Amino acid sequence: LARINPLSGFPEWLPGGRIVEQQVLDTLRRTFELHGYTPIATRAVEPLSQLLRKGETSKEVYLLRRLQADDSAAPTDSDLGLHFDLTVPLARYVLENAGKLHFPFKRYQIQPVWRGERPQDGRFREFIQADIDVVGSGQLPAHFEIELPLVIADAFAALAEFGVPPIRISVNNRKVAEGFYRGIGLDDVAGVLRAIDKLDKIGAAGVTAELVALGATAEQAAACLKLAALNGHQISNAEVIAQARAVAQSYGAATELFETGLAELAALAAAADQQAPGVVVVDLKIARGLDYYTGAVYETALVGHEDLGSICSGGRYDTLASDGKATYPGVGLSIGVSRLVARLLGAGLVTPSRTVPAAVLVAVNDEPSRAASDQVAAQLRNRGIPVEVSPSAAKFGKQIQYAERRGIPYVWFVGESDQVKDIRSGEQVAADSQTWVPPQEDWWPQIQSTGAQAGSVPSVAVQSGSAK
Amino acid sequence: LARINPLSGFPEWLPGGRIVEQQVLDTLRRTFELHGYTPIATRAVEPLSQLLRKGETSKEVYLLRRLQADDSAAPTDSDLGLHFDLTVPLARYVLENAGKLHFPFKRYQIQPVWRGERPQDGRFREFIQADIDVVGSGQLPAHFEIELPLVIADAFAALAEFGVPPIRISVNNRKVAEGFYRGIGLDDVAGVLRAIDKLDKIGAAGVTAELVALGATAEQAAACLKLAALNGHQISNAEVIAQARAVAQSYGAATELFETGLAELAALAAAADQQAPGVVVVDLKIARGLDYYTGAVYETALVGHEDLGSICSGGRYDTLASDGKATYPGVGLSIGVSRLVARLLGAGLVTPSRTVPAAVLVAVNDEPSRAASDQVAAQLRNRGIPVEVSPSAAKFGKQIQYAERRGIPYVWFVGESDQVKDIRSGEQVAADSQTWVPPQEDWWPQIQSTGAQAGSVPSVAVQSGSAK
Numbered sequence: 001l002a003r004i005n006p007l008s009g010f011p012e013w014l015p016g017g018r019i020v021e022q023q024v025l026d027t028l029r030r031t032f033e034l035h036g037y038t039p040i041a042t043r044a045v046e047p048l049s050q051l052l053r054k055g056e057t058s059k060e061v062y063l064l065r066r067l068q069a070d071d072s073a074a075p076t077d078s079d080l081g082l083h084f085d086l087t088v089p090l091a092r093y094v095l096e097n098a099g100k101l102h103f104p105f106k107r108y109q110i111q112p113v114w115r116g117e118r119p120q121d122g123r124f125r126e127f128i129q130a131d132i133d134v135v136g137s138g139q140l141p142a143h144f145e146i147e148l149p150l151v152i153a154d155a156f157a158a159l160a161e162f163g164v165p166p167i168r169i170s171v172n173n174r175k176v177a178e179g180f181y182r183g184i185g186l187d188d189v190a191g192v193l194r195a196i197d198k199l200d201k202i203g204a205a206g207v208t209a210e211l212v213a214l215g216a217t218a219e220q221a222a223a224c225l226k227l228a229a230l231n232g233h234q235i236s237n238a239e240v241i242a243q244a245r246a247v248a249q250s251y252g253a254a255t256e257l258f259e260t261g262l263a264e265l266a267a268l269a270a271a272a273d274q275q276a277p278g279v280v281v282v283d284l285k286i287a288r289g290l291d292y293y294t295g296a297v298y299e300t301a302l303v304g305h306e307d308l309g310s311i312c313s314g315g316r317y318d319t320l321a322s323d324g325k326a327t328y329p330g331v332g333l334s335i336g337v338s339r340l341v342a343r344l345l346g347a348g349l350v351t352p353s354r355t356v357p358a359a360v361l362v363a364v365n366d367e368p369s370r371a372a373s374d375q376v377a378a379q380l381r382n383r384g385i386p387v388e389v390s391p392s393a394a395k396f397g398k399q400i401q402y403a404e405r406r407g408i409p410y411v412w413f414v415g416e417s418d419q420v421k422d423i424r425s426g427e428q429v430a431a432d433s434q435t436w437v438p439p440q441e442d443w444w445p446q447i448q449s450t451g452a453q454a455g456s457v458p459s460v461a462v463q464s465g466s467a468k
Numbered sequence: 469l470a471r472i473n474p475l476s477g478f479p480e481w482l483p484g485g486r487i488v489e490q491q492v493l494d495t496l497r498r499t500f501e502l503h504g505y506t507p508i509a510t511r512a513v514e515p516l517s518q519l520l521r522k523g524e525t526s527k528e529v530y531l532l533r534r535l536q537a538d539d540s541a542a543p544t545d546s547d548l549g550l551h552f553d554l555t556v557p558l559a560r561y562v563l564e565n566a567g568k569l570h571f572p573f574k575r576y577q578i579q580p581v582w583r584g585e586r587p588q589d590g591r592f593r594e595f596i597q598a599d600i601d602v603v604g605s606g607q608l609p610a611h612f613e614i615e616l617p618l619v620i621a622d623a624f625a626a627l628a629e630f631g632v633p634p635i636r637i638s639v640n641n642r643k644v645a646e647g648f649y650r651g652i653g654l655d656d657v658a659g660v661l662r663a664i665d666k667l668d669k670i671g672a673a674g675v676t677a678e679l680v681a682l683g684a685t686a687e688q689a690a691a692c693l694k695l696a697a698l699n700g701h702q703i704s705n706a707e708v709i710a711q712a713r714a715v716a717q718s719y720g721a722a723t724e725l726f727e728t729g730l731a732e733l734a735a736l737a738a739a740a741d742q743q744a745p746g747v748v749v750v751d752l753k754i755a756r757g758l759d760y761y762t763g764a765v766y767e768t769a770l771v772g773h774e775d776l777g778s779i780c781s782g783g784r785y786d787t788l789a790s791d792g793k794a795t796y797p798g799v800g801l802s803i804g805v806s807r808l809v810a811r812l813l814g815a816g817l818v819t820p821s822r823t824v825p826a827a828v829l830v831a832v833n834d835e836p837s838r839a840a841s842d843q844v845a846a847q848l849r850n851r852g853i854p855v856e857v858s859p860s861a862a863k864f865g866k867q868i869q870y871a872e873r874r875g876i877p878y879v880w881f882v883g884e885s886d887q888v889k890d891i892r893s894g895e896q897v898a899a900d901s902q903t904w905v906p907p908q909e910d911w912w913p914q915i916q917s918t919g920a921q922a923g924s925v926p927s928v929a930v931q932s933g934s935a936k
Contacts (some may be wrong), residue, residue: 006564007548010511014568015575015659033912034849036826036856039486043478043594044512048535060535066584067516067529067549080475081535096474100482102873104859106824107483112512116534126511141859143838154849157664271839275846356574357503370611371739378743381502381622388504391572391609405570444501 005181009117009125011338015343017357021128021341024159025110028130028335031155032108035147037132042089044114045080050092060084060115068164081421082114086131087332088246091321094328103137103328104144110337124338133322133332139331145296145316146268148333152300153276155335158187163350163449164340167302167312169279170231171268172286172294174315175261176244177227184223185254188289196228197287223251228285237269240282261295268296293464294318297332305343311336335354353446354407358388359438360420361403362412368391372414379433382413386444409442477585477593479806481813484823489596489809491820491915492627493578496803498599499623500576503602503615508575510557512582513548516722518560528552528583550582550915555678555800559789562603562796571796578805588615592806597686600798603788609799611855613764613784614736616801620780622746623803631818631917632808634771635780637747638699639736640754642783643729644712645695649699651689651721658759665755671770691719696753704739708750729763736764762786766801773811779804821914822875826856827906828888829871830880834861840882847901854912877910921933 006012013021033039051061061081082091086109094101117123132151134144149169150373156167162335178189186192195210202210204225211221226247234242244262248254265282272280288297295316302311312335320330325422344350362373370393377387388408390399396413400423403411412431413419420436421428437443474480481489492655501507511527519529529549551557554577562569578598584592600619604613612847619635624635645664654660663678669676672693679689691860694715700708712730716722733750738749756765763784788798812818828848838857845855856868856876864881868891871879880899881887888904889896905911 006512007511007515010513012511014563014565015506015508018509021509022507033825034852034854036824036854038483039490040483041480041489043475043480043484043581045475045478045594047475049832062532063531063535064532064550064584066586067531082532093480094889101824102870114512116532118534126513143835144859147857150634205792271842274839275842355570356504356506357501367611371742374739374743384502386502386504388574389615391612402570 002038007125011121011124011342013024013341014355015177017341017345019352019355020350020447021337023162023445024164024337025128025130026345027158028109028154028155028337029108031037031131032130035106035151035154037106037108037151039108040090040093041111042083042086042093042109044082044112046083046088046092048079048081050088051081051084052116053088060117062114062116070126075100076377079326081268084115085113086111086334087133087320090131090133090135090330090332091328095321095323096435098323098326099136100329103135104140106132107135108132118151124342127336127338128341130337131314131332133320133330135328135330137326137328140316140331141184142267144265144331146265146271148314148331149268149296149298150170150272150275152333152335153272153279156279157276164302164344165305165349167296167300168281169272169300169312170281170283170286171265171272172282172284172297173261173265173268174295174297175257176265176284177261177287179255179258179261180227180248180251180253181224183248183255183258184251186211186214186216186224188219192216192224193287194289196224196285197229197289199225199285223247223253226270231283231285232269232281233283237282238266240284241266241269243261244284264295271315273312278439290314292317292319294329296331297355302340302343305347308339308343311340327451328373348450350447351450352407353442353448354409355445356388356406356408357386357445358406358408359385359442359444360387360410361399361408362387362389362414363396363399364390365414369414376412376414376418376433380436383437389404407445471633476844477591479595479810480591481809482823484820485809485813487820487823487913488812488915491630492632492805492809492812493598495626496623496805496818497576497578499619499626500598500600503619503622505574505576505619508558508561508577509579510551510554510561510577512550512580514551514556514560516547516549518556519549519552521556528585530582530584544724552583553581553790554579554597554802555601558599558601558603558798558800559796563789563791564789566605566791566794566796568812571603572608573603574600575603575636576600589692592810595804595806596809598803598805599782599800601788601798603796603798605794605796608784609733610732610763610798612759612799613732614739616782616799617736617748617764617766618740618743620801620803621740625744630915632812633773633817635747635768636749636771637740637766637768637780638751638754639733639740640750640751640752640765641729641733641736642765643725643762644733644752645755647723648695648719648721649692650714651716651723651726652688652719654679654682654684654688654692660684660692662757664692664753665757667693667696667753691715691721691805699751699753700737700749705741705748705750706734708752709734709737712752718726732763756781756783756930760787762783762797764799770808770811773815776807776811779808803846816918818915820875821910822877822915823913824856824874825854825913826874826876827853827892827910827912828855828878829867829876830855830857830881830882831864831867832858832861833882837882844882844886844901845879848904851905853906861886875913878906 063081181192191214195207208221293315297315299310300312314333316331318329323326362377364373373389377389380387411421420431501811519831531549649660659682663675676689761783765783767778768780784799789796830845832841841857845857848855879889888899
């Protein structure tokens with residue numbers, strides 16, 4: 001094993017980085033569970049036929065083959081590939097288990113996904129997603145489209161407590177866009193959405209050219225751009241809603257579909273303004289490329305890190321799955337956890353208080369008395385305190401150095417009467433392993449904001465793949 | 469999407485089953501962290517050259533290819549495969565990051581692994597492993613060979629609290645076997661170990677035939693079997709150690725290596741007898757097939773479920789990794805979590821108290837007042853209570869049924885003064901959302917022993933792949 005090369009696009013972290021990632025994952029899980037979302041985990045693979053249902057993403061699939069597979073076995077449509085998101089597996093899981101699930105089915109799922117990007121693209125090829133979805137059987141009330149972004153807002157409010165920057169969730173509603181486009185006479189709704197989706201990239205002139213290429217008149221293109229220009233970044237969400245109605249009326253485009261969507265969007269904005277002020281912003285240019293959204297659509301910026309792109313996206317889809325008898329509408333949001341953690345670590349925004357779980361290192365006087373140290377450790381662990389026993393009976397200075405290097409705050413000395421030393425302050429006091437507890441903030445590793453500027457790379461990050 | 473077929477060998481669980489699995493995983497993680505093991509996660513893929521280092525398992529590897537890969541690109545040794553265990557990734561991770569890790573490096577890792585078994589074999593092709601390893605740089609004290617099985621014993625003691633059967637860890641030491649075999653003149657140690665490893669399968673006569681085929685005399689074969697017959701299932705571990713020494717001396721096989729190994733084994737047994745009485749059993753037939761073990765070896769039975777095979781195996785390896793400059797010895801144990809959970813669910817040994825996280829369903833009086841129910845829910849969640857809001861403002865009977873189906877114990881009614889009903893007892897009392905808390909045992913889903921007989925399959929299990 002001569003040389004080890006990190007694989008581009010497959011991020012890994014040093015232990016301190018993993019502690020940060022776990023804290024992020026634990027916080028998301030806790031928030032999801034507080035909101036009543038139930039956990040599922042699906043297998044990593046799906047039949048290729050499932051993965052290709054949506055067409056668009058076909059180039060990103062990793063297929064599997066057994067190293068020793070029979071050469072005679074021709075590829076079949078039962079070929080297996082790694083899932084590239086958690087939505088395709090959810091749809092399959094719902095159909096497979098529909099008779100055993102209770103609807104509306106609220107689930108969360110936190111797992112890696114894989115995309116067969118070209119190595120030179122510098123994109124993640126493996127990354128963790130954390131998804132919440134609500135799936136109905138036959139119907140799904142619109143209030144879930146309000147609930148989901150508020151769960152995400154709650155999760156990031158919890159993450160903010162240890163230094164994760166705040167988020168801004170931009171929301172729109174497909175019915176608003178579709179109702180408006182049809183109202184002005186543009187029926188290639190998917191085509192218009194795809195053009196509008198590029199507004200940030202190619203600008204108004206570029207979008208106009210694309211719309212005209214689709215058969216729109218200059219006036220129709222201008223109308224689409226006028227609607228897309230409305231957002232709540234400078235004005236209130238309520239004003240955006242009012243202006244959208246005015247624009248639609250001025251073009252005679254306030255169709256029933258438009259009004260339905262606008263009412264849903266207004267309800268979402270009103271609830272969000274009340275429950276998570278400043279987090280949710282109505283933005284009528286948000287299109288999301290995927291054809292299957294039919295109601296609310298969401299994307300999310302990490303404030304101050306907008307260059308990351310959306311770190312949490314999703315929307316409402318009336319047909320998540322269908323088995324001929326029943327149709328399952330859904331609404332979901334997916335957090336790109338690896339992208340977020342890569343930035344937290346890469347920019348040094350947060351740091352763990354230590355790189356190991358242990359709060360205490362129990363020193364060993366000499367190897368024959370190791371059992372006495374083990375016994376102290378067991379007593380502390382019985383009361384829930386994470387403890388290591390020194391790996392060697394070296395001089396105490398060496399043993400203290402072992403703790404220092406890992407950030408373990410306390411070293412315990414076993415004797416006729418035991419003593420415990422806070423190696424940061426040097427304070428050493430008598431202690432009883434049956435009763436002593438560390439201060440709450442030292443009990444488990446804590447994640448703290450560093451207030452660092454972007455650019456400094458702390459030692460917890462081993463990044464082999466950019467988040468772009 | 470006409471039909472959904474579960475994929476054989478890729479187990480998935482219904483939400484209640486996932487809640488059980490999570491409780492198992494959380495318990496393992498907590499135990500590992502209490503013992504100071506630090507978390508890492510590695511990417512799912514490794515270069516094929518890494519995966520094939522051990523030769524033996526080559527048929528079990530899943531290789532990846534991008535669906536849209538250039539046909540012109542010839543396969544190279546940088547081809548990627550899914551890891552089939554967590555040891556190969558650990559070895560690579562240690563070499564890649566050696567300069568940034570602190571040794572001895574104590575890490576745990578809980579992730580899925582994949583093995584490209586033939587579908588018809590009925591084996592798991594994807595399953596979760598939970599590994600602990602200690603890796604030294606240059607050297608690794610033998611006391612870690614004592615520590616590791618005691619951590620596992622601790623983990624299963626914690627699992628036993630919610631109904632997981634107890635375990636029995638069988639231990640041996642490669643030095644005992646090798647020292648003995650060499651002492652009686654058998655130098656093909658790996659060959660003898662492979663034969664002894666089959667003792668339970670092919671019996672003494674079969675092993676004798678294999679040993680003779682390796683060039684052993686009938687007397688040498690009998691000596692190997694005499695040593696292998698010693699175990700602590702009927703007698704104490706200390707007696708096994710004494711008998712082993714007597715057998716070795718009677719054959720003139722008490723070599724220095726044998727005595728070193730026996731002393732290590734005696735120390736392990738003595739510590740285990742004291743700290744986890746009855747869990748660790750010295751068993752001199754334990755060989756473990758893999759060539760690279762050099763000290764303690766372990767395998768673990770779930771008591772009453774010995775047919776499962778070993779659910780936690782491992783050992784000491786003097787060369788986990790080596791980069792030419794430094795050698796990294798290690799000792800590790802790996803729990804087959806999916807195999808364990810499949811049995812817990814499949815045999816109905818444990819059951820979750822509910823299939824969703826929520827302890828409370830807040831009823832909705834009518835859609836216009838949904839915001840009032842949302843506010844109660846937010847207040848309860850602020851104090852850490854998992855809550856759902858009713859998806860519809862149907863008649864209260866319907867809303868209570870929603871809670872009943874999921875096992876949610878409390879329904880909250882919003883009014884001039886709020887009331888909360890325990891739907892199991894029917895008891896309904898006035899309650900304040902700023903102060904009310906559920907009893908501790910209702911707060912989060914609990915996993916309970918059912919005392920079930922093997923054979924009954926509860927509804928939490930969706931098993932598509934046997935644990936064999």
